[in-house]
Amino acid sequence: MMLIPCPFCGPRTESEFAYGGPVRPPRPDPATTAEADWVGWLTEVPNPLGPVEERWCHLRGCGSWLTLWRDTRTHAIVGGPQDAE
C-alpha cells in the first residue's frame, strides 16, 4: 500500500487512487503517422525494471490525474508529481 503525493491533497494512501498505467508518448497525428508507428504507439507500453513514469487518479479524493515516477523494483516514488513539491 503506497503513499502517493497528490498535488492538491498531500500524501494519501494508495487505496484512494486508481491506476492509470504507464505514460505513453503523446497521441500521434493519424494523418501523418505510418501504420507501423501507429501500431507501435498503441501496443508498446513502457515496462522497465526500474523507474517508470505513470499516471494515477485520485479517484476517492479530489479526482485529479497525476503523473509520477515509481521504481518498479521497490515501489519507491522517485519523481513527481511536479505540483506536489
Next chain:
Amino acid sequence: MQNDRLAKGGRIDRTRPLRFTFNGRAYTGFAGDTLASALLANGVRLTARSFKYHRPRGIVGAGVEEPATMVELLGADASGNRPVTTVELREGLAARSVNCWPSPAVDLGAVAQLAARFIPAGFYYKTFKWPNWHLYEPSIRKAAGLAAAPKSPPVGGRYETRFAHADLLVAGAGPSGLMAALFAGRAGLRVMIADEGIEPGGALLSRRLSIGGRPALDWVAETVAELEAMGNVTLLRRATVWAYREHDYLLVTERAPDRTGLLERTWRVRAGHVITATGAIERGLVFGNNDRPGVMLASAVQSYVNRYGVAPGRRAVIFANNTSAYTVAADLAAAGIEVAAIIDSRSDVPAEARAAVPGLPIRAGYVVTTAHGGRSLRGVTVAPRDGGEAERLDCDLLAVSGGWNPAVHLFSQSRGTLRYDDSLASFLPGDAAQSTCAAGAAAGAMELEAALASGAAAGASVAGVMPPDTPTAPDLAYAVTPLWRVESARGKCFLDLQNDVTVEDVHLALREGYATVEHVKRYTTGGMGLDQGKTGNINITGTVALAQGVPMQAVGTTTFRAPYTPVSFGAVGGLRDGPLALPYRHTPLTAWNIAQGAVMYEAGARWRRPGYFPRPGEAMQDAIDREARAVREGVGVYDGSPLGTFEIKGRDAARFLDHIYTTVMSTLAPGAGRYGLMLSDDGLIFDDGVCFRLDAQRWIVSSSTGNADAVHRHMEMLLQTDLPDWSVFVTPVTAQWANATICGPKAREVLADLGTDIDLSPEAFPFMSLRDGMVAGLPARIVRVSFTGELSFEINVAPRHLPALWDRIMAAGAPHGILPVGSEANHVLRVEKGFLSLGHEVDGTVDPYDLGMGWAMSRKKPDYIGKRAVEIRRATGKMRHELVGIIPEPDVQIPEGAPLTPGGHRQASEGFVTACVKSVAQDRWVGLALVDDGHARHGEMAHVRLKGGKVIAVRITRPCHYDPDGERLRS
C-alpha cells in the same frame, strides 16, 4: 488430573481453574495457560498426527513456531488450523486435533504410514498428474488435509479495521522492543508497540533473569506501566505485526481487544519508522525419528517449566549445539526434573556453560542419532559425533536446540537484505530498504544486556537523542557451532515436521535437478505450512549447503512473505461484510418496487433494480412475458434512473464529443441528439451512449449503467492528461436526474393524460430529441430515446419528484393497462430488437463493424479515438466474430454463453450465444450470437454444442427480430 503440574511457580493463576475438552475428553487447566501448557500439565503427550504419513506427533514449541500440533476450535470459537501453543485457554474451550480421525491415538489414516516409503517428495505431482491434479485433489485433501473451514461465521462477535499513523511502530514487546518504545516514547514520539503474546515480556517470561539486580519481570511490569501512562504510546497485546508492505505500511491484527465483543481488530498502520524487535526462534535438530512426541524445543521446555509451571517430562536429555540449552538444563534441574545428560555436538563446551549446570553430566562431541518410542519418547541413542560406540539413554523428554534464528521475517518482507553470519550460524538483517531497523535478538543481540542496549539505541536513534545507559543484565554468553543434520542418523530425519519433509526428500529433489532452495521448497513443500518453516527452514538450507558443498550464503533463504503467522479471513475483511462489502445503490423507487413484490436484482454498478413483478402464484417466465407484451401491445413504464448521465460544458465540448464518439455530434442543433459508440484507442467498443445538445456549449450525455464510472474516468483522463488545453468540464449527474420511461404504442396517450405543456406530436417532438417543460405539474426534461424499440418518452425529474411522478403515471396509465417493467422484460425487448448490451454482445473484443454498426463509424471525421485502429485491423481481412440473430430449431431455450461449433462437433468453437429470450413478438425463443463470418451466413444453420455434448441447431438471421425498419420507435 494435572499430574505434570509443578507444585509451584509459573505465571498461572492456580485459584482460577478452567475446564476444557480436547478430542472429546474433559480436562482442567488454569488461567494463564495456553491449550498446549494445559494439555502437557494433564500428561497429554500425543496430540496430533502428521500431514502426510500420519505419524504420531506431540507439542514441540511454545509459541508461533509450533510446527506439529494444529487444532481446530469448536463451538462459538470455531476456527481451523490453530497452532496449539497460541490458543489461550478459557472456560469451556473445545478443541480437537486436525489430521486424524477419530483421535490421534486411534488414527485410521495411520495406515498411510505403512505406505510411507512410497510417498517421496513430488509423489503427488508425479502420480496424480493424469488427466489432471484437480481430479484427485479433493480426496487427497480429505485424507491428508488440515481442518475444514468453519461452516458459519463466529457467533457473538465481529471484526473491524482501524487505520493508524505512528512515528514509530515497534514490533515485539520483549526486552529490546520495550526499551525502544520507552526511549522513543519519553522523547515524545507517537509510538505504537505491538506484541503477539498474551502479556508483554517476550522471552523474559520464560527465563529466570535479572535486570538491574532485580527480577527481569519486575522491570517489564514497570516499563509497561510507564508506557501505558504515556498519552503518545499505544501498547497492543495479543497483536501480531504480520505484514510489512511498501512505504512503511504494516498490518497488525489484535485478538480480542478491549473485551469489546470484537473478535479481532486489524490495524493498518503507516509508520514513520519501524523497529523489528521480533526476537529469535529456536531451531530443531535433525536426527532419526526427531518427530517423536516428547522431542521438544529446549526453549519451549524452559517456557513450560518456568512460565506455566509444567513438567513436560520426568527424565530429560538435552541435545544442543550451543550454549543456550545450558540455561534450560539448569532450570529443569532447579524445578526438580532429572537431567540424564546434556548431549553437545561441540567438542569444546565453554567453561561458562559448564559452570551453569554444576553436577549435570555433559557429553561433549556427542550427538543423538535416533529417538526411540512410538506414541511417546522412551529413550535416545547417543554416539560420538565422529563415530564410535553408541549408547542408549532412557528418557521421556528430549529438549533440542539447534541454535537460534533471529526472526528476520518482517525485515525481509520490507525488502531489506539478509546476510549470513558465520559466528551466529544464521541469517541476520543486512541493509534496510525502508525506514526499518532491527533490534535485540532479531538483530543478533542474543544476550539480554546486549538486547536491552540494542533496543535503547534503536529507540533513541529514531527519536534523535543520545543512546541512554542501560542496566546490567547478566546472561550466559551465546556460542553456537552449526549442526545442520546428524549424518550418522538412523530413521526418518524430519526437516519440516508440518509437511513431513525429510532429509531424503531434499536429497531426492536435488538429484532430480531442483538445485536452488526456492525450487527445493516447491518440490518438497518444505517450509510451506502454517508455520512457514520457522523452526526448520534453516536446516533445509543447511542440508542443501552440505549436499552441494557450498556456503550457506550461497544457498540463501526462501523469500519471507506475509503473513508472519496465519491470519483469519475476518481480520482481513474487517467490517466489509454482508451488505457493507459492496453497498447497493438505490433509486427513489426501491421501496415502491419492494412493496409491489418485485424480485430485486443487482443490475450493473451495484444498482438495485426490479427484475420482474410477479403476481401471486405467477411463474417468472409468465411475469416477464406479461410485462414485455404490455410494452409491445399497450404501455409499460420502467425506472431508468441508473443510466449513467453526464453534463458536458465548455467551448470545446462539441469537439470533445466528436473526438470520443464514432458519430458526428458537433452538427446537432439544440434539442437534438444522436447515438454514438465510444471506442478505446485499440478500436474496440468501450461504451455506447446518446448525446443531446442543450445549447451551443452544453450537452447531456448518457453512458451504459455499469460503465458510468469508467466512462467518467476515461473522459477525465483525456481532458486532464492528453487534452489539457481543451476547455471542457464534465459533471456526472446520474444522481441529479431520476427518470421514468413510458414506452409502448400508447405511451403518448398516457403522457398527454399526465398533463404537459410540451407539444408531443411526432412533428414537433421527433425521435432523438429533447424537450424541457412541465409534466404532471413537475419540472421535467423529456427525452425521446428508445431502448425497447417502441415509442418511448424518458421523463427526467429531480430524484425527490420521482415517486410522485411514478404514482401519477401509474394512475394515468391504469385505463391503458400500464404495467411496471423489470430488467428481465427490458432484456427481452432489447434482444428482440438486436440492441447491443455491454457485457453481452460487447465483451471487449468487438468493433462496430462486427456488430453491423459500420454506419456509426463516421467517414467524414478525419480522426476520433479508435478510428485508425479499426481501419488497420479491418485491412488485414481476417475473419471476425460477427453479430447475428439466431432462431433455435426446435424452439428451445439456449443458455447464454453456449458455444457454437462447426456442425456441432467437438471442435474449436466458431462463436457463442450472447443472449436468448422468449420473444413475445415472435412467440418463440430467439437469440443473438457472435459467430465467425456471421454477416455472410444469414439463412444458414449453425450448431450450439452444450456441455455434455447435446447439440441444438439454430438458424442464423439478421440480428433484429422485430420491426427492422424502426417504424415503431419513431412513431
